[in-house]
Amino acid sequence: MPTPSHLKNPLYFDFRAARRVPESHSWPGLHDHPVVDGGGAPGTPDAVPVVDLRDPSGGAAVAARVARAAEQWGAFLLTGHGVPAELLARVEERVACMFALPAADKMRAVRGPGDACGYGSPPISSFFSKCMWSEGYTFSPVSLRGDLRKLWPKAGDDYASFCDVMEEFHKHMRVLADKLLELFLRALGLTDEQVAGVEEERRIAETMTATMHLNWYPRCPDPRRALGLIAHTDSGFFTFVLQSLVPGLQLFRHGPDRWVAVPAVPGAFVVNVGDLFHILTNGRFHSVYHRAVVNRDLDRISLGYFLGPPPHAKVAPLREAVPPGRTPAYRAVTWPEYMGVRKKAFTTGASALKMVAAAAESDDADVQQPLVAVSS
Numbered sequence: 001m002p003t004p005s006h007l008k009n010p011l012y013f014d015f016r017a018a019r020r021v022p023e024s025h026s027w028p029g030l031h032d033h034p035v036v037d038g039g040g041a042p043g044t045p046d047a048v049p050v051v052d053l054r055d056p057s058g059g060a061a062v063a064a065r066v067a068r069a070a071e072q073w074g075a076f077l078l079t080g081h082g083v084p085a086e087l088l089a090r091v092e093e094r095v096a097c098m099f100a101l102p103a104a105d106k107m108r109a110v111r112g113p114g115d116a117c118g119y120g121s122p123p124i125s126s127f128f129s130k131c132m133w134s135e136g137y138t139f140s141p142v143s144l145r146g147d148l149r150k151l152w153p154k155a156g157d158d159y160a161s162f163c164d165v166m167e168e169f170h171k172h173m174r175v176l177a178d179k180l181l182e183l184f185l186r187a188l189g190l191t192d193e194q195v196a197g198v199e200e201e202r203r204i205a206e207t208m209t210a211t212m213h214l215n216w217y218p219r220c221p222d223p224r225r226a227l228g229l230i231a232h233t234d235s236g237f238f239t240f241v242l243q244s245l246v247p248g249l250q251l252f253r254h255g256p257d258r259w260v261a262v263p264a265v266p267g268a269f270v271v272n273v274g275d276l277f278h279i280l281t282n283g284r285f286h287s288v289y290h291r292a293v294v295n296r297d298l299d300r301i302s303l304g305y306f307l308g309p310p311p312h313a314k315v316a317p318l319r320e321a322v323p324p325g326r327t328p329a330y331r332a333v334t335w336p337e338y339m340g341v342r343k344k345a346f347t348t349g350a351s352a353l354k355m356v357a358a359a360a361e362s363d364d365a366d367v368q369q370p371l372v373a374v375s376s
């Protein structure tokens with residue numbers, strides 16, 4: 001009888017072979033808050049805001065929608081963005097093909113401790129004792145050909161198709177990211193001259209970096225006990241999430257506390273505000289707490305296109321975001337410094353944003369409760 005594949009490589013958890021969710025992958029507290037549908041009629045309280053870049057009412061109306069969504073939700077669905085649907089379909093197809101590689105090939109590309117890129121659970125998983133029901137792969141879209149040879153050492157057609165489609169996608173996304181950054185700045189109330197002319201705003205646009213992270217959530221025999229991706233805020237400026245037609249992304253909302261299930265809208269991106277954007281906007285646009293759940297019958301794929309500053313750049317509240325006569329609410333941090341603070345926050349149960357607040361004031365709405373955090 002052949003050896004089951006999960007026994008061949010003890011480091012690889014073979015989701016396909018799992019007939020039940022083992023203790024190692026069973027999360028307590030998943031149902032502490034109700035889940036509500038975010039796909040209701042526009043304007044109803046739980047309907048995830050939609051921003052259509054082709055809105056016929058014009059640029060000012062679009063900026064106003066972005067402002068409302070970023071202030072009230074920290075997330076929105078983006079439509080009319082111009083990235084061809086046909087390209088998004090090819091991206092998804094290639095991502096699925098990558099995750100279908102044999103375990104041994106994927107293990108060759110495993111993310112080492114402290115590595116920014118590679119295969120395996122995302123960095124956040126190291127703060128928790130439980131394992132997530134997913135696999136991930138992080139890479140830099142500007143230098144992907146070298147990294148991808150770890151997955152496809154002999155190159156070949158699948159390698160070439162993956163690299164070609166991701167480079168094409170990156171080209172579109174980088175342009176869209178610049179457009180959205182400009183829109184966010186207008187949403188903050190900056191004038192055309194300020195967006196184009198102020199040194200700080202120009203520097204942010206010119207130096208913004210992109211990282212891609214792919215998620216594969218295999219179908220799961222007991223989805224109520226497993227978790228695809230632990231609740232978190234993204235740490236950078238903002239993220240475009242492309243989710244396949246299998247929904248799974250949920251956004252946390254207060255008052256009453258609940259998870260809002262983001263509807264799968266064909267061709268739309270979900271845009272998440274990240275922690276460094278929360279800081280940059282002096283807390284006006286807030287980073288959204290979100291998680292991904294899994295499905296009994298269907299695999300799910302998602303792709304995060306993360307925008308943030310280069311590693312050496314200090315991020316502090318923009319002058320234009322601080323009300324006259326007030327001092328900035330946050331101190332300046334680089335992205336790596338903020339990741340260090342967040343690591344500390346995860347192990348203590350504190351809020352990373354509060355830890356970088358200029359004055360440590362109490363604001364319970366900011367406290368994020370990690371589930372089953374690893375204590376050390």
Ligand SMILES: C=C1C[C@]23C[C@@]1(O)CC[C@H]2[C@@]12CCC[C@@](C)(C(=O)O1)[C@H]2[C@@H]3C(=O)O
Binds near residue numbers: 123211235236304
């Ligand atoms: C640019 C990045 C954001 C990210 C860390 C990373 O270096 C690459 C992976 C990203 C991701 C994806 C899943 C959730 C998350 C919290 C994680 O652990 O890895 C995010 C990180 C983040 O936003 O901080």
Ligand SMILES: O=C(O)CCC(=O)C(=O)O
Binds near residue numbers: 292301302303304
């Ligand atoms: O899978 C999803 O929809 C969410 C992915 C996500 O939050 C992330 O990659 O940071």
Ligand SMILES: [Fe+2]
Binds near residue numbers: 232234290304
């Ligand atoms: Fe995320």
